[in-house]
Amino acid sequence: MMLSQYVPVLFIIGLGIFFAVFAVVASRLLGPRRINPAKASPYECGMITLGPTHQAIPIKYYIIAMLFLVFDLEVVFLYPWAVIFRTLGVFGFVEMMIFIFILLVGFIYIWKKGALEWE
Amino acid sequence: MIELVWLIPLFPAIGFLFNGLIGRWFNLDKRIVSWVACAALGLSFLFSILVFFALLKIAPEARDAVPDKVLFDWIVSGDLKTVIGYKVDPLSIIMALVVSGVSFFIHIYSVGYMHDDPGVTRYFAFLNLFVFMMLTLVLANNFLLMFVGWEGVGLCSYLLIGFWFDRDAPANAGKKAFVVNRVGDFGFLLAMFLIFAHLGTLEFNGVFAGAHSLDVVTVTLITLLLFVGATGKSAQIPLYVWLPDAMEGPTPVSSLIHAATMVTSGVYMIARCNILYSMAPVSMAVVAIFGAATAIFAASMGLLQFDIKRVLAYSTISQLGYMFLAVGVGAFSAGIFHLMTHAFFKGLLFLGAGSVMHAMSGELDMRKMGGIWKRIPITFWTFLLATLAIAGIPGFAGFFSKDEILWQTFNSGHRYLWLIGAAAAGMTAFYMFRLVFVTFFGRCRASEEVQHHIHESPPVMTVPLIVLACLSVIGGYVGIPHILGGRNIFHEFLQPVLGGHPEATGHATFSLVKPAFASEGAAMGNGINMELLLMGASVAIALIGIGIAFYLYIRKPEVPKRLGERFKTLYTIVFNKYYVDEIYDACFVKSTKRLGTFFWREFDDGVIDRSVNMVAKLMLWLGGVLRRIQTGRVQGYALGIILGAVVIIIFLMR
Amino acid sequence: MEFFQVQFSKADLLVVAPELVLAGFALLILLMSAFIRSERKGFLGYTALVGVIVAFVSLYWEMGIEASAFSDMVRIDPFSLFFKVMILIIVLLTVLISLAYVKREGIDFGEYYVLVFFAAVGMMLMASGANLLIIFLGLEVMSISIYILAGIMRDDVRSVEAAFKYFLLGAFASAFLLYGIALTYASTGTLDLGGIGRILAERTWINGLPILITGLALLIVGFGFKIALVPFHMWTPDVYEGAPTSVTAFMATGVKAAGFAAFVRVFFFALPSLQPYWTEIMWGLAVATMTVGNIIALSQDNIKRMLAYSSIAHAGYILVAFVAGNELGQSSILFYLLAYCFMNLGAFTVVILLGKKGEENTLISDYAGLGFGHPLLAVAMAIFMFSLAGVPPTAGFMAKFYVFSAAVKANYYWLAVIGVLNSAVAAYYYLRVLIYMYFREPEKELTIGGFSPAAVLAVIISVWGVLHIGILPSAFLSLARRSIEFLL
Numbered sequence A: 001m002m003l004s005q006y007v008p009v010l011f012i013i014g015l016g017i018f019f020a021v022f023a024v025v026a027s028r029l030l031g032p033r034r035i036n037p038a039k040a041s042p043y044e045c046g047m048i049t050l051g052p053t054h055q056a057i058p059i060k061y062y063i064i065a066m067l068f069l070v071f072d073l074e075v076v077f078l079y080p081w082a083v084i085f086r087t088l089g090v091f092g093f094v095e096m097m098i099f100i101f102i103l104l105v106g107f108i109y110i111w112k113k114g115a116l117e118w119e
Numbered sequence B: 001m002i003e004l005v006w007l008i009p010l011f012p013a014i015g016f017l018f019n020g021l022i023g024r025w026f027n028l029d030k031r032i033v034s035w036v037a038c039a040a041l042g043l044s045f046l047f048s049i050l051v052f053f054a055l056l057k058i059a060p061e062a063r064d065a066v067p068d069k070v071l072f073d074w075i076v077s078g079d080l081k082t083v084i085g086y087k088v089d090p091l092s093i094i095m096a097l098v099v100s101g102v103s104f105f106i107h108i109y110s111v112g113y114m115h116d117d118p119g120v121t122r123y124f125a126f127l128n129l130f131v132f133m134m135l136t137l138v139l140a141n142n143f144l145l146m147f148v149g150w151e152g153v154g155l156c157s158y159l160l161i162g163f164w165f166d167r168d169a170p171a172n173a174g175k176k177a178f179v180v181n182r183v184g185d186f187g188f189l190l191a192m193f194l195i196f197a198h199l200g201t202l203e204f205n206g207v208f209a210g211a212h213s214l215d216v217v218t219v220t221l222i223t224l225l226l227f228v229g230a231t232g233k234s235a236q237i238p239l240y241v242w243l244p245d246a247m248e249g250p251t252p253v254s255s256l257i258h259a260a261t262m263v264t265s266g267v268y269m270i271a272r273c274n275i276l277y278s279m280a281p282v283s284m285a286v287v288a289i290f291g292a293a294t295a296i297f298a299a300s301m302g303l304l305q306f307d308i309k310r311v312l313a314y315s316t317i318s319q320l321g322y323m324f325l326a327v328g329v330g331a332f333s334a335g336i337f338h339l340m341t342h343a344f345f346k347g348l349l350f351l352g353a354g355s356v357m358h359a360m361s362g363e364l365d366m367r368k369m370g371g372i373w374k375r376i377p378i379t380f381w382t383f384l385l386a387t388l389a390i391a392g393i394p395g396f397a398g399f400f401s402k403d404e405i406l407w408q409t410f411n412s413g414h415r416y417l418w419l420i421g422a423a424a425a426g427m428t429a430f431y432m433f434r435l436v437f438v439t440f441f442g443r444c445r446a447s448e449e450v451q452h453h454i455h456e457s458p459p460v461m462t463v464p465l466i467v468l469a470c471l472s473v474i475g476g477y478v479g480i481p482h483i484l485g486g487r488n489i490f491h492e493f494l495q496p497v498l499g500g501h502p503e504a505t506g507h508a509t510f511s512l513v514k515p516a517f518a519s520e521g522a523a524m525g526n527g528i529n530m531e532l533l534l535m536g537a538s539v540a541i542a543l544i545g546i547g548i549a550f551y552l553y554i555r556k557p558e559v560p561k562r563l564g565e566r567f568k569t570l571y572t573i574v575f576n577k578y579y580v581d582e583i584y585d586a587c588f589v590k591s592t593k594r595l596g597t598f599f600w601r602e603f604d605d606g607v608i609d610r611s612v613n614m615v616a617k618l619m620l621w622l623g624g625v626l627r628r629i630q631t632g633r634v635q636g637y638a639l640g641i642i643l644g645a646v647v648i649i650i651f652l653m654r
Numbered sequence C: 001m002e003f004f005q006v007q008f009s010k011a012d013l014l015v016v017a018p019e020l021v022l023a024g025f026a027l028l029i030l031l032m033s034a035f036i037r038s039e040r041k042g043f044l045g046y047t048a049l050v051g052v053i054v055a056f057v058s059l060y061w062e063m064g065i066e067a068s069a070f071s072d073m074v075r076i077d078p079f080s081l082f083f084k085v086m087i088l089i090i091v092l093l094t095v096l097i098s099l100a101y102v103k104r105e106g107i108d109f110g111e112y113y114v115l116v117f118f119a120a121v122g123m124m125l126m127a128s129g130a131n132l133l134i135i136f137l138g139l140e141v142m143s144i145s146i147y148i149l150a151g152i153m154r155d156d157v158r159s160v161e162a163a164f165k166y167f168l169l170g171a172f173a174s175a176f177l178l179y180g181i182a183l184t185y186a187s188t189g190t191l192d193l194g195g196i197g198r199i200l201a202e203r204t205w206i207n208g209l210p211i212l213i214t215g216l217a218l219l220i221v222g223f224g225f226k227i228a229l230v231p232f233h234m235w236t237p238d239v240y241e242g243a244p245t246s247v248t249a250f251m252a253t254g255v256k257a258a259g260f261a262a263f264v265r266v267f268f269f270a271l272p273s274l275q276p277y278w279t280e281i282m283w284g285l286a287v288a289t290m291t292v293g294n295i296i297a298l299s300q301d302n303i304k305r306m307l308a309y310s311s312i313a314h315a316g317y318i319l320v321a322f323v324a325g326n327e328l329g330q331s332s333i334l335f336y337l338l339a340y341c342f343m344n345l346g347a348f349t350v351v352i353l354l355g356k357k358g359e360e361n362t363l364i365s366d367y368a369g370l371g372f373g374h375p376l377l378a379v380a381m382a383i384f385m386f387s388l389a390g391v392p393p394t395a396g397f398m399a400k401f402y403v404f405s406a407a408v409k410a411n412y413y414w415l416a417v418i419g420v421l422n423s424a425v426a427a428y429y430y431l432r433v434l435i436y437m438y439f440r441e442p443e444k445e446l447t448i449g450g451f452s453p454a455a456v457l458a459v460i461i462s463v464w465g466v467l468h469i470g471i472l473p474s475a476f477l478s479l480a481r482r483s484i485e486f487l488l
Helices: A004-029 A059-083 A084-114 B004-027 B030-057 B060-065 B092-114 B120-139 B143-161 B168-199 B204-213 B216-233 B242-248 B249-258 B263-271 B274-277 B280-300 B309-329 B333-357 B376-390 B397-411 B415-439 B448-453 B459-479 B489-498 B528-555 B559-566 B568-629 B635-652 C010-015 C019-035 C042-060 C078-104 C110-128 C132-150 C157-189 C193-202 C208-224 C233-240 C245-270 C272-298 C303-323 C327-353 C375-389 C395-408 C413-439 C453-471 C473-485
Strands: B069-077 B080-086 C067-069 C072-076
Touching: A059 C473, A084 B060, A084 B459, A084 C395, B004 B030, B004 B069, B004 B120, B004 B376, B004 C067, B030 B092, B030 B120, B030 C078, B060 B489, B069 C072, B080 B143, B080 C067, B092 B120, B092 B249, B092 B263, B092 B333, B092 B459, B092 B489, B120 B143, B120 B249, B120 B263, B120 B309, B120 C193, B143 B168, B143 B216, B143 B242, B143 B249, B143 B263, B168 B204, B168 B216, B168 C072, B168 C395, B168 C413, B204 B274, B216 B263, B216 B274, B216 B280, B242 B249, B242 B309, B242 B415, B249 B263, B249 B309, B249 B333, B249 C375, B263 B274, B263 B309, B263 C208, B274 B280, B280 B309, B280 B415, B280 C208, B309 B333, B309 B415, B309 C233, B333 B376, B333 B397, B333 B459, B376 B397, B376 B415, B376 B459, B376 B528, B397 B415, B397 B528, B397 C132, B415 C078, B459 B489, B635 C157, B635 C272, C010 C019, C010 C067, C010 C072, C019 C042, C019 C078, C042 C078, C042 C110, C067 C303, C072 C078, C078 C110, C078 C245, C078 C327, C078 C453, C078 C473, C110 C132, C110 C245, C132 C245, C157 C193, C157 C233, C157 C272, C208 C245, C208 C272, C233 C245, C245 C272, C245 C303, C245 C327, C245 C473, C272 C303, C303 C327, C303 C395, C327 C375, C327 C395, C327 C473, C375 C395, C375 C413, C375 C453, C395 C453, C395 C473, C453 C473
Parallel strands: none
Antiparallel strands: B069 B080, C067 C072
């Protein structure tokens, strides 16, 4: 565990910083600049926004997003489990059933509490 | 018999539990409550006497080696082993006798005194708890148990000072007492830690047996810290400020806790640790100097007060100063001797003051009294006996004990301290007789209504007065100085614990203090004539003090006031005579008064009270400032975390 | 493919038996709360009570065992057993005081108990984790549950603010902790506590030390936040004041106990070789924590805030024992925590009993005249205050006594002096409560809102704990010593 082992990391960091600075500076130096009002607008392509953009988003979105995240993670776990299913054997099966059971309890809970109903 | 020592503190504890739990919940009749409280103390006193006689049967050399009575293991952890155990030796049994005996009589007195108070159950419960704690303190066989008693008596004192909590003054006085005592406790605790760190035990036997292995610096530190503890509990400079305020409590409480027992526990503790103190000459010198300084300062403050109980309070502080002076010069048994006689006469003085209050419808200001000695004869005569005792008139208890202290002080080479002690004795005689003269003699200055009600207290109050008065007279005869042809039985009895061989060397000083402090004084003062001479001197000083008081308060105030108004011409003559008095007054009395006022008002109130208050205020102010950092803004909090992390990292990387 | 070969036996389950029981009951209560009719919600609390008792029973099989499970991830040993018992006592008392309180405050959701249980599971994992990651996992499980608990009074602005602040700062501090763990891993190559200890003990070369030291500092910050050391303490008063009182009681004791458990295990088991480095830091933190906590507490008028600052100060006292680091010091950490959990929970329970719906009565002046209105409750409060102030014969006194003697024994005289001075200062504000209770006329009628036998039982248990530990401390101290012996 010598400090010298970290030299490549240091190198990468340096390289990263260099590229960031290089890209900005180079485009500034090399690129031609002719500004007109259309170009200076925040969205020079696309539609002009209608009404205030800082609107509160209904909390329902967050709930749905969070629930999605939970079950998404379930899938993330299920996939590698499926790959080595044979190696793990019965133990792996039981283990995953417990995991799914716990999620199921949560699912029943949110269902019953009405978190899945939009209105 | 000696094994039954644990019963001595047990009875008050039972009394406390009975009165505190059953008595309060079922609202028992106050007769039952007071009977239980007194009976508990009576039994405790009886067992103290029995144990005392059992101890007398043992050969004197073996008296300090009576095995401790261990009830059960209390705190056992690794090398720390502490037990609930009681130690019986001459010192502790003397203390137990004084505490349980005086408490017993004061309990009886309280039955009469607190008769009409609605909180009488609470009162007796606290009082019993106090006695239990006090007995635990004096009988404990280790520092930790002693500390429990030490804290316990402080708690009870706090509860009883603030007994009439519906008024502001008692509640504040209680708080003040508690806070000031905590400062002292801090010293005691640190001393205890040091002892344990160096000796690995807190039991007295182990500590004193192993004390010789300590180096001088450590012992000095330990003893000084213990003394800090003692100054708090025993109201010495600079921590005495709470005691005058403590007079807000019921008078029997002032008598028991703030005169006879609790405040003397510091003296007892130093006497108990005499082996440690003997090894630390510097600490001894500090104790002696502080004791002498307290004796004279407090006495000078007492000169001016008009409140009976405050005069007695300053007097108590001053007498405690004597006791510290005694233990400071190595005369441990003289200190304990004075502790005992003081418990008798000062307890009596307070009870007498309570009886006067009782007669005068609760009045405390002596300017509004006078001429009442015929109306309350028993109170007056017992009060007078106690006053004679405290003034050091030969034949009374205070004479023997005070004189022994002064002689030992002189004999050990502390001649200046002797001078201070003698001066304080003169002041004591003066203010005590001023108190007697103004209160009991002259014209009655009370209102008609009050005068109409003046009556002697009931027997339940006067009998304890008489008993204590007898003790104030005969209590001194257990310690007649050798030179007066007596045998100092008291000293001999304590000798196994406190050391010193009075018979062998004839009141010789303790050689251990000599190297650092004493000089040729001991050598030159060793003659018998010197002792008699000093004795005569101190009696003379006391008589002078009484004479001045007589002159100023019996002769002077009557003449100008009454005659001056009736006979205008005669008044001028009297005025002329009075004019001489004025000069005299301006030269001596005023300056003394001014000194007294200075110490009382400037030093006591101005310097000490204010500095105590300042510390408290500073803390509160600091709290307010630091509180402002707590803005409630999360960004600030996060910044605090980051700064903390940065500081830690920088510190570690340095 | 032996990488995937999972070592597993039934004995492994035994090691985490109480955790499993609590988690199982949490799921059960969660399901029940979804189906139960609202008028029968009180049933949930009793289910929780049963859960705690079953968890206690499950501890019976763990007694005397010393084993590790799940590939050395968690350990059962006297140390973790001690903390598991303590945490279960805390959970038990919390459930007891919550039964009536949650109903009164309208937060009688099943989720309340579920979260308490999950937090307890996290705490136990912190106490029994033998791997830095498990400790972190436990800490997060605990913290997230507590964030929600703090904000469970959704309609109360202060409760929500408390939760939000705690969450933001907690996440911030977790990052420090995680980074500390990462740096420790970077310099030792293992996350296993025993492994770290062995590697550091064998290591003679000094390279890579800066990384390790930085990791050490960040670990101190991370743990210091959870146990509220100055200057990482500033969330404490806001959160303690805003959170529902029962949650505050749970946090003030449970989080602190679990935090110290992990702190002690990591520092005395994995990092003892770095003791010369961290001792001085701890010295400074101890002094700052005691002093700042006590001094600010002096000027508090709200009893919850006062107790919050007092809890900061108590963490400082415990840190004194931590600095001393000798045998007595280590055992007195455990002893102090036990004493602290009884006296603090007790005090909070009294605070709860005196509140009413919408009227918490948390100003100290609200306690005026309590001594006459409710003598028994006032006596209990007085005992807790005396114990917190360190007056014999209470648990608080013995705990302080052991801590300071440990410091003196280890030659940290100044630390002991500062500690004793601090406890003298502290007496003032604890005493103030007593003065209000006994020496002041009541300003308004004090009624016990929703008198609850369960909460009274909690007070009785706490009083018993305070007095028993205070009067007969030796059994508890030797228990604490046996619990920590193997770490040495």
